[in-house]
Amino acid sequence: MIFVAVVRVAVGLLLAVTLPVSVLAADMAAGMQKAQTCVACHGPEGNSASPAIPSLAGQPAQFIATQLVMFxxxxxxxxxxxxxxxxxxxxxxxxLAAYFAAQKLVLPTREAPSATAEVGARLAQxxxxxxxxxxALMGQQHIPxxxxxxxxxxxxxxxxxxxSTRFDMDGQMTSAVQALSEADIATLADYLSALK
Ligand code: HEC
Ligand code: HEC
Incomplete structure (x- = not known):
């Protein structure tokens, strides 16, 4: 309950959230067991093969746990x-968070066109x-x-x-993308998805 209370307070105060997810105490075997229902959509070991469904493999545990609470x-x-x-x-x-965080993300085989990769890297900076x-855009803590x-x-x-239709706990992402055009967004998505 403390966990949920902390989430609520943090969201309420619009703070940069650091959730007390006790990853060390997590039970990986139980996580793997529970994950059997998830992999139908998120792919084997959390490596998605569906364009609209995110991979979970290698995401920070705190990010996964936070999003699950939000859902x-x-x-x-x-x-x-x-x-x-x-x-x-x-x-x-x-x-579940500990299990998926510990899985290896299958690296993309596709290469972004070199012009896209160049512009994408510049936009990301x-x-x-x-x-x-x-x-390296690998995520950290509650950031994917x-x-x-x-x-x-x-x-x-x-x-x-x-x-402003995607949930955003502290408004940081919503403001981060305001100046991006739709073309910038397409370039970033292309660049990021091919990044190893
Ligand atoms: C029926 C298909 C389906 C199943 C089963 C499913 N998910 Fe998802 N999940 C989705 C879709 C689709 C999204 C993206 C939602 C969106 O667009 O906001 C998602 C998003 C997520 C996210 C957010 C990831 C991110 O990068 O933002 C997490 C975490 C997650 N799912 C975990 C799980 C877990 C854990 C399970 C099993 C208990 C599970 N999902 C079962 C379809 C599914
Ligand atoms: C000030 C910090 C900050 C900056 C700057 C930032 N992000 Fe984020 N980003 C976040 C946080 C925090 C989340 C999780 C938001 C949530 O679900 O509440 C996030 C979520 C996302 C997601 C959703 C991914 C998923 O798996 O659900 C994408 C995509 C994303 N960011 C891309 C970007 C891109 C591209 C840029 C640069 C244009 C950027 N971010 C800049 C903090 C930031």
Missing amino acids: REGRRKDAQMSPFATGLANADLNN QFNCTQCHGP RLAGQQMDYLKTQLLGFKA
Whole structure:
């Protein structure tokens, strides 16, 4: 309950959130067991093969756990995903987070066109994506990994932040994308999804 209370307070105060997810105490075997229902959509070991469904492999555990709480509480909504978060206890979602965080992301085989990669890398610097998501865009704490994520998914989320339709716990992402054009967003999604 403390976990949920902390989330609520943090969201309420619009703070940069550091959730007390006890990853060390997580039960990987239980996480793997629970993950059997998730991999139908998120792919084997959390490596998605569907353009609209995000990979979970190699995401920071704190990010996964936070998003699951947000889906469970109805703050982030998705017709496909929400039903699977509804019944999760805090222990379940910590175990799931630890399990998926420990899986290896299958590296993308596609290369972005060199002009796209060049412009994408420049945009990621200019708009501070690398400041929050990490120098190699691998994510940290409650901030997701972007490198190697599904391209369509990245694009949809970025357009969603720009339109304020994608849940955003502290408003940082929504403001980060305001100055991006739709063409910039397409370039970034192409660049990021091919990043190894
Ligand atoms: C019926 C398909 C389906 C199932 C089963 C499913 N998910 Fe999802 N999940 C989705 C979709 C689609 C999204 C993207 C939602 C959106 O666009 O906002 C998603 C998003 C997520 C996210 C957010 C990832 C991110 O990068 O923002 C997490 C975490 C997640 N799912 C975890 C799980 C876990 C854990 C399970 C099993 C308990 C599970 N999902 C089961 C379809 C599914
Ligand atoms: C000030 C910090 C910050 C900056 C700058 C930032 N992000 Fe984010 N980003 C976040 C946080 C925090 C989240 C998680 C938001 C949430 O779900 O509440 C996020 C989420 C995302 C997501 C959703 C991914 C997923 O798996 O659901 C995408 C895509 C993304 N950021 C791309 C970018 C890009 C591209 C840039 C640069 C144009 C950028 N971000 C700049 C902090 C930042």
